[in-house]
Amino acid sequence: MLAKPSRDLIQTVSLTVTFMAATLFSLALTKGSAGVAAIWLSNGVLAAMFLLLPWRLTLPAAVVCFVFNWLIGLALGNPTGVGLVFPVLNFTEAFATAWLARKACGQTMRLTSLKRVTQLLLFAIVPATAASSVVAADVLTLFGRSFDEVLSTWFYAHGLGMAIALPAVLLIARSDTVRDFHRQWPEQFGLYCLMAAVSVLAFVPVRFPTPIIVFPMMAALKLGVGYTY
Numbered sequence: 001m002l003a004k005p006s007r008d009l010i011q012t013v014s015l016t017v018t019f020m021a022a023t024l025f026s027l028a029l030t031k032g033s034a035g036v037a038a039i040w041l042s043n044g045v046l047a048a049m050f051l052l053l054p055w056r057l058t059l060p061a062a063v064v065c066f067v068f069n070w071l072i073g074l075a076l077g078n079p080t081g082v083g084l085v086f087p088v089l090n091f092t093e094a095f096a097t098a099w100l101a102r103k104a105c106g107q108t109m110r111l112t113s114l115k116r117v118t119q120l121l122l123f124a125i126v127p128a129t130a131a132s133s134v135v136a137a138d139v140l141t142l143f144g145r146s147f148d149e150v151l152s153t154w155f156y157a158h159g160l161g162m163a164i165a166l167p168a169v170l171l172i173a174r175s176d177t178v179r180d181f182h183r184q185w186p187e188q189f190g191l192y193c194l195m196a197a198v199s200v201l202a203f204v205p206v207r208f209p210t211p212i213i214v215f216p217m218m219a220a221l222k223l224g225v226g227y228t229y
Contacts, residue, residue, distance in 0.1 A: 011173060012049075012057045019045045019065045022165065023072060026157075040157045042069070043094045044165025050098035051109050052173055066091060082143050089139070093132035097162060100124035109170060117167050125166065129159040 022041040029038040049061060069087035074080070101109060104123035111117050133155035137147045 008054060008057055012053055012061050015045060015049045015053070015169070016061050016064055018169070019049070020068055023069060026161065027072065027076060037157050037161075039164075040090075040161040041165040042161070043090050043097070043158060044162040045169055046091065046094035047097040047101070047162065047166050048169035048173065050095055051101060051170065062091065079143070082140070085139055085143075089132055089136050092135075093128055093158065096131065097124050097128040097166065100128055101166075110174070111167060111170055120167060121163055125159060125162045129155055129162055132158065 019042050022045050026037040026040045026042060046062075046065060049058060049065075053061065066087050069090060070083055073083040073086055078086070101120055101124040104119045105111065105116050111120065133151050136154045137145075137151035140150050141147050
């Protein structure tokens with residue numbers, strides 16, 4: 001009889017497949033001369049991989065994801081140099097976010113309140129994506145890209161993508177965190193208002209695919225007003 005796969009192995013495969021799917025989805029939204037996606041979700045999945053998996057599984061999974069990111073870029077017509085720069089920048093950003101996340105939210109990464117989610121956003125996601133935006137804009141000028149365009153587009157796409165994907169993956173992967181999520185009535189009321197605003201925004205004809213935001217907001221709303229099994 002074959003041995004049952006371990007929970008860590010199942011999680012490794014799941015995160016790797018999710019990274020690939022998120023990469024393909026984000027690349028489908030890539031527009032403009034900067035070659036930066038409208039939203040980049042993959043790095044949030046990658047940062048979660050660095051936070052959740054033991055290193056013996058993280059390293060091979062990261063290699064697979066890196067090679068996939070590089071090859072898919074080449075398949076879409078990126079020059080060899082640019083095709084290699086993008087995954088290097090992505091992995092550096094994800095690793096920096098994971099490192100800062102442990103400093104901001106603790107080694108266990110238990111997102112048991114909106115306060116901790118906010119700490120993750122302000123003290124890990126924002127500084128990591130801001131720094132990577134500057135580096136990306138500087139490096140990609142060597143390949144004829146516009147510094148200002150890459151800077152703004154990268155920060156917008158990666159910051160928002162990380163803010164959506166990383167907390168969602170951490171909460172999905174840690175069911176005990178969802179069960180212990182603490183709620184206060186002002187948070188519940190604020191989430192209802194924010195959900196209403198996002199739902200209206202989803203129907204506004206803008207370049208960004210705003211309906212994407214509705215799904216993480218639904219998850220936040222579910223957490224904010226109570227979650228039962």
